[in-house]
Amino acid sequence: xxxxxxxxxxxxxxxxxxxxxxxxxxxxxxxxxxxxxxxxxxxxxxxxxxxxxxxxxxxxxxxxxxxxxxxxxxxxxxxxxxxxxxxxxxxxxxx
Numbered sequence: 001x002x003x004x005x006x007x008x009x010x011x012x013x014x015x016x017x018x019x020x021x022x023x024x025x026x027x028x029x030x031x032x033x034x035x036x037x038x039x040x041x042x043x044x045x046x047x048x049x050x051x052x053x054x055x056x057x058x059x060x061x062x063x064x065x066x067x068x069x070x071x072x073x074x075x076x077x078x079x080x081x082x083x084x085x086x087x088x089x090x091x092x093x094x095x
Contacts, residue, residue, distance in 0.1 A: 011078040011079060012052070012053055012078055013050050013051065013052055013053065013078065014050065014051050014052070014053065014076045014077075014078060014079055014080070014081060015048060015049075015050050015079075015080045015081070016030075016048065016049055016050070016051060016076075016080075016081045016082075016083065017046060017047070017048045017080075017081070017082045017083070018039055018041060018046065018047055018048075018049075018082075018083050018084075018085070019045075019046045019082070019083070019084045019085070020041040020042065020043060020044060020045050020046075020085055021044065021084050021085060021086040022043060022044075022062055022085060022086060022087050023043045023044075024043060024062035024063055024064050024067070024087075025040065025041070025042060025043065025062065025063050026040070026041045026043075026060060026061070026062050026085055027039070027040050027041075027060065027061050027062075028040075028041070028058070028059070028060045028083075028085070029057075029058070029059045029060075030051055030056045030057075030058055030074075031056060031057045031058075031059075032051075032052075032054040032055060032056040032057075033054055033055070034052055034054055035051055035052050035054070037049060037051055051076065052076075053076050053077055053078055054075075054076060055073065055074075055075050055076075056073065056074050056075075056076060057071070057072075057073055058070070058071070058072050058073065058074050059071050060085050062087070067087055070085065
């Protein structure tokens with residue numbers, strides 16, 4: 001699973017819009033020192049939420065055993081962000 005990110009402004013909180021560009025139910029987790037969020041999106045659904053500034057571990061998963069989970073880190077410093085999650089298919093020869 002892969003993701004793309006968006007723009008930046010300077011404020012104390014962050015508005016994040018997540019777009020599930022898969023045909024599966026998507027669960028995204030933001031885990032930080034002061035705040036954690038769990039967002040569940042239906043296929044092709046978008047959802048906005050706010051979260052405080054800070055360093056976060058981000059994990060995303062779908063309800064399919066043949067799709068790898070996404071794990072990464074984000075430093076949120078105030079602003080508006082967009083994340084799109086999608087599934088990229090590769091054959092064994094593409095690796």
